[in-house]
Amino acid sequence: MSTSWPLWEVFVRGKRGLNHVHVGSLHAPDAEMALRNARDVYTRRNEGVSIWVVPATAITASSPDEKDPFFAPSGDKVYRHPTFYAIPEDVPHL
Amino acid sequence: MSFDNAYESLLGHEDAHWAFGTGFSEALSGVNREFPPGVDREALAAYCLMLGDDALIFSQRLSEWCSRAPELEEDIALANIALDLLGQARMLLTRAGEVLDRDEDQLAYLRDEREFRNVHLAEIDCGPGPGGDFGTTIARLLVFSSWRLALFSRLRGSADPVLAAIAEKGLKELAYHRDHAAQWTVRLGDGTDESHRRMQAGLARVWPFVDELFATHPVETRLAGVAVDPASLRSEVDGVLEAVLNAAGLTRPADTRAARVAGMAGRDGVHTEAMGYLLAEMQHLHRSLPGAVW
Numbered sequence: 001m002s003t004s005w006p007l008w009e010v011f012v013r014g015k016r017g018l019n020h021v022h023v024g025s026l027h028a029p030d031a032e033m034a035l036r037n038a039r040d041v042y043t044r045r046n047e048g049v050s051i052w053v054v055p056a057t058a059i060t061a062s063s064p065d066e067k068d069p070f071f072a073p074s075g076d077k078v079y080r081h082p083t084f085y086a087i088p089e090d091v092p093h094l
Numbered sequence: 095m096s097f098d099n100a101y102e103s104l105l106g107h108e109d110a111h112w113a114f115g116t117g118f119s120e121a122l123s124g125v126n127r128e129f130p131p132g133v134d135r136e137a138l139a140a141y142c143l144m145l146g147d148d149a150l151i152f153s154q155r156l157s158e159w160c161s162r163a164p165e166l167e168e169d170i171a172l173a174n175i176a177l178d179l180l181g182q183a184r185m186l187l188t189r190a191g192e193v194l195d196r197d198e199d200q201l202a203y204l205r206d207e208r209e210f211r212n213v214h215l216a217e218i219d220c221g222p223g224p225g226g227d228f229g230t231t232i233a234r235l236l237v238f239s240s241w242r243l244a245l246f247s248r249l250r251g252s253a254d255p256v257l258a259a260i261a262e263k264g265l266k267e268l269a270y271h272r273d274h275a276a277q278w279t280v281r282l283g284d285g286t287d288e289s290h291r292r293m294q295a296g297l298a299r300v301w302p303f304v305d306e307l308f309a310t311h312p313v314e315t316r317l318a319g320v321a322v323d324p325a326s327l328r329s330e331v332d333g334v335l336e337a338v339l340n341a342a343g344l345t346r347p348a349d350t351r352a353a354r355v356a357g358m359a360g361r362d363g364v365h366t367e368a369m370g371y372l373l374a375e376m377q378h379l380h381r382s383l384p385g386a387v388w
Contacts, residue, residue: 005165026167033277037167040174 007056008034010041012048018093020052028053121263122185126255127192130320137316138254139193140211143201144313144361145245146186147212150202151369152238153179154376155216159231162222171274175235178267185260203380207370208363215303217360219368226299229282229289233296236275240334241307241327243268248322257320276338283342294344301347306354307331311361 005027011020023042028034034053043051062070074080129135156176163169187198194201219225220234246268249261282293308328314321339346358364379386 027165028167029281033281036274036277037171040171041167044170044174 005029008038008053009056009059010034010038011052011054012038012042013050014047015049020050023047025056031055121181122256122259125259128255129193130253130255133254133320134316135193137313138320139190140313141317141321142186142190142193142257144211144311146183146190146201147210148216148238148242149179149186150183151210151212151372152216152234153177153183154372155220156231156235159222159228164228168228172231175267175271175274178264178271182260182264182267185256185263189254189256189260199380203377207365207373210360210365210369210373211363212360212365213303213306214355214360214366215300215307217369217372218300218303218366220296220299225368226296227292229292230296230299232275232278232282233293234300235271236279236338237300237304237307237335239268239271239275240331240338241324243272244327244330244334245322245324248327252321253319272334279338279344280342283339283344290343293342297339297344298347298349301349306359306361309359309361311359313361 006029007025008028008031009025010023012023013020026034026037026041028037031053035051038051038053042048129138153176156172156179159172160169160176163172183202184198187201191197191201215234215238218234220230221227222231243265246261246264250258250265252258252261279293282289284290308324308331310323310325314323336346355364355366
């Protein structure tokens with residue numbers, strides 16, 4: 001079995017989902033085939049209406065080592081949440 | 095909304111469902127299953143067996159690739175295509191069974207070789223194994239899906255509402271099958287010297303079985319308005335194949351003589367030597383354990 005095909009990350013937008021969501025990864029020789037493979041591997045059970053594929057090498061990820069300096073400082077800043085405002089009831093998805 | 099489970103965040107929480115997909119629909123729900131007035135029912139059953147057996151037998155062939163394709167992703171792609179065709183076969187055999195008073199399982203598992211009406215292209219061994227390779231299978235898929243897509247496109251206008259509905263549903267599936275085959279044909283044909291050689295050899299393997307696809311059978315003649323005359327599809331399908339082969343840098347094989355068995359076609363119930371082995375494997379379980387279910 002060949003291991004030469006590059007890795008792609010797959011994002012699917014569900015029927016009622018608002019955003020594309022990462023669902024997994026796969027191998028494919030090029031972007032067009034990656035899209036088709038994603039259709040076959042990740043939307044077999046009627047999950048999606050739109051697919052994005054991204055070369056895994058194009059993703060720059062944060063490192064677990066940097067978890068504390070990256071994320072801990074926001075842990076005590078409750079004022080950044082919009083909970084101090086009155087939200088109109090007819091505004092969805094806020 | 096939790097992002098721990100990707101599918102949960104795709105679908106939200108409002109749906110009660112057993113799997114993560116929702117919104118499934120029954121393809122033939124609401125379709126009138128009465129036979130059209132004046133239709134030759136015996137011919138209609140034979141025609142449904144022809145189209146149903148094409149799908150059933152090719153589905154069996156494609157499923158042989160499961161776990162043996164070049165990559166896991168391709169295992170799943172070919173299995174998906176096989177399952178689409180199996181779904182078409184089930185609907186068509188069920189329709190035939192309404193005339194013949196037999197159910198789909200009886201027709202799939204309890205008929206003998208001479209009673210199958212599929213074209214030879216569906217049954218020949220194109221690999222994995224000695225009969226061919228991935229390129230051969232892609233060549234067959236390209237020819238088969240281009241032909242069946244053109245056929246189903248016309249069949250949507252059938253006077254039999256069930257056949258028309260089956261065609262409507264199958265059309266989208268076949269469009270994807272053809273696309274998958276065309277994508278691979280271009281990549282293999284225009285890839286390396288080795289992939290080009292294998293793709294060209296695959297075309298040579300399946301080409302002698304192309305003429306049979308377009309030969310009008312007496313059953314089709316008897317079903318004017320219900321069946322599609324395959325001879326009328328030839329120029330459309332030739333055009334599609336020409337375009338794909340040109341894009342792939344491949345040559346159309348010169349040999350188009352109909353490969354027949356004793357001058358007979360699969361539509362007549364006369365099959366190549368590969369068919370008996372295929373049926374033995376496909377029917378073995380049901381015949382050993384009648385009525386076995388999952």
